[in-house]
């Protein structure tokens with residue numbers, strides 16, 4: 001029995017054309033059409049300087065043991081160009097899961113789209129300047145163990161969100177969201193409509209023509225009271 005130490009070589013993959021179209025929509029707008037409940041916790045943030053600010057790719061999931069990167073090293077050998085490595089780590093923040101050596105291998109040899117780690121890295125003095133998307137929780141010089149267990153291409157939880165292998169990972173400087181592979185086509189259509197409406201709202205906000213009447217209406221519906229007086233303790 002290998003549960004806890006399984007390495008799946010195959011994943012169901014998203015439609016590449018659908019995936020590419022998400023790149024033209026801010027992650028916040030796509031998140032809004034998904035009930036606003038698909039964004040990873042902001043402890044996972046961009047720490048490098050990618051020239052292309054939109055990262056998108058199919059999730060290559062790595063389920064690591066706290067502070068241990070043996071499964072992540074296995075993923076380095078197996079992942080494909082364009083993948084986004086998504087790494088769970090039992091929310092440990094005491095061990096750097098990777099540094100400049102592993103990261104250089106991913107950027108230059110494997111040419112993946114980027115990496116999302118629910119844990120810290122090290123060598124930020126270098127990686128912090130790279131044109132390569134690295135999302136993680138912070139930094140520490142303390143290195144990882146290499147004992148396992150761990151699994152590859154199984155469902156994981158990263159930044160408080162479920163990620164299945166082959167889900168679409170979309171990130172920009174606001175952070176990371178997870179788009180379930182099966183639902184991606186319908187989410188894309190909704191996100192495009194939302195984006196068009198959002199652009200109109202932005203123009204109105206700049207030009208002084210914004211209609212804010214919905215706020216008073218909602219306050220009334222929710223039972224707020226507007227008092228034309230000062231607060232007296």
Ligand SMILES: O=C([O-])CC(=O)C(=O)O
Pocket residue numbers: 069097098099100101102103123143144
């Ligand atoms: O110890 C490790 O596996 C990670 C590391 O330092 C590096 O990638 O530079």
Ligand SMILES: [Mg+2]
Pocket residue numbers: 099100101
């Ligand atoms: Mg190192």
